[in-house]
Amino acid sequence: MKLKKIGVLAGNYIQSLTIYEVLNALWKESNVLKKIGSREAEDLVNVFAQLLRYLNTIDVRGVEGKVFRTAMETGLTVYDASYLVLAQRGGLTLVTEDAKLRKMAGETVKAVSLVELTQTQK
CATH class of the missing domain: 3.40.50.1010 (5'-nuclease)
Known part of the structure; x- marks a missing residue:
């Protein structure tokens, strides 16, 4: 996902399970598929963590x-x-x-x- 498109998600809802899905996808892209480096994966985790502040979590x-x-x-x-x-x-x-x-x-x-x-x- 392009970073400029993340803004459309602000104020929307995710379920708590989504957090694990995203983190696991980043881990897999870096650790298993080797499509991104570990530093890039960590940077994306940080972006995701910032995005979470603007999302509502439901379960x-x-x-x-x-x-x-x-x-x-x-x-x-x-x-x-x-x-x-x-x-x-x-x-x-x-x-x-x-x-x-x-x-x-x-x-x-x-x-x-x-x-x-x-x-x-x-």
Whole structure:
């Protein structure tokens, strides 16, 4: 993601799981795939940490049963179902790069890719 596009995320919502996803992706890019150096990965972690100050964090507490039922009914993983349920609960747009999840979400909530989000918020 281009740094200039990060601003469109300010004020939006992520779930606590997203923090681990981003950190793990940066670790993998650096440590496993060797696409970026460790210093660059650390710099990106610092940028992400700064971005977190402008995001609202939500979690699945209180909707665990709904998350599980959604996973069972849709065939999504519990992990993916959690994103769908939280978007439904908050009346939020689901931003995901997972095409299958976007398609599944399209039946109940608005779902877009990050590219689509940045294009609509120019």
